[in-house]
Amino acid sequence: MELIDILSYGFVQRAIISGVLIAAICSTLGVFLVLRRFSLIGDGLAHVTFGSVALVLLLGVSPLYVTLASLPVVVVSSLAIYKLTTSRRIQGDAAIGIVSSIGIAAGITLASLSGGFNVDLFSYLFGNILTVNMTETLLSLAVFLLVAGMMVFFYSDLFAVTFDQELAKSMGINTGRINLMLFVLTAVAAVLAMRVAGIMMVSAMLILPPIAALQLSLSFRMTILTSVTVAVTSVILGIGTAFVLNLPVGATIVIFNIVFLFLIFTTRKLLQRIRKN
């Protein structure tokens, strides 16, 4: 089958468009999350997404709207993590752990109530971007535009809050509003990433591209652009390779992200060694 024939399929077009949009969303938000030491929020929210999907499936929601119907619980959970981190007694990673435990416990209980793990729930656990529907593609586009808007209008504030929250507050920046935006969008991104990589690998979509970009010690703007480039390239190469070699798409995309991280990391180390000598 020719490449052009593959690209003519509607489901492949939707997969590529959604994958690229979701990769761009996750890799942009991921830079802020990694720098603010919220790297594991993707994992925590993925567990909540598992619980939320189990609930939605138990309620018999149409497969077309599972992603959309899962959103409210995940958004509320993300805000709960944020709220818990503002408490002096609970650190960010502990807050993620608390919400994550509730999500996974609820998911297992609800899956058990619906008669055990069925095929639908498994498809969300491991993801398959080739089954993305039009509602999800449109949702991805809407969230992409929101993230792009946030970057255009709040870039300066986001930079300051990421650098130091107290310093940002002293400049009159509404750090609460910035955090709210970041945590709500991260929740939506985690649900969307579930469709690309599966619940098991949501955090990979959020943290691998930013970590790869951070190895290069670039400016803040260039770090975000590099993170997006790594993520989008991984999605395109991942979908193509998975289609040709008949591999699971989500896992292949994550493997490409890891390959990029490895290549950038070793190249940087080699260059450092050469400079030293």
Added chain:
Amino acid sequence: MPVIRVRDLSFGYNGQDVLSNISFDVAQGDYLGVVGPNGSGKSTLMKCILGILQPRQGDILLFGEAQNRFCQWRRIGYLPQRLGTLSTGFPGTVQEIVRMGRTDSPARKMRDTLEMLGIAHLAGRMIGELSYGEQQRTLLARALVHDPDLLIFDEPTTALDPATRDIFYSLTREINRLHGTTVILVTHDIGTIGQFARTLLYLDKTVVFSGTFVDFCASADMTGMFGPVSQHIICHQHDHT
């Protein structure tokens, strides 16, 4: 109109008072030294003034306006103690840090500020790659770039070597004298502050002393607190001009 007016301010964590009934004014063009032992609430007071912490009670006026309605934050430059992010390889250049949080920093003004602080050649360097002194100068440039009317320095010289510390203090005095910028310097170094500050606020969870350095040196209460020798050493360093 004072630049800052604080009245009956109290702040506490977990039911314990860190600050209680703090009242003082800072006049336009003043150089105020805020001193006190560790844990006396100096930094907490500054964070309350800057809106970083919310006091339990009391009023704060900034340039005559209630702090919770104040929105001309660019009139205030703040230099905190060392920031945690600086050691983690934060991906920000000196230029990006100085421009931080502002969308309209004129390039020329930024260049001039970096040149004044002797770090123009570092503009494109990553903040994490710089020495501590250079990082502090970058943060100082950020605080100065918009010609603020009020500068708040919170123990900015804690980890600086003595030579760099002296340069830093001299610079703050120059800014205060040449531009009339009001300066608040928080420090635990009461011996050194006498060289620069005109007025003094001595805190120990509450206001122990508030007034001019001349009043401080003449105060029998302060003699009782520090002892005549220490008070003499502190006052001897004060430049009364």
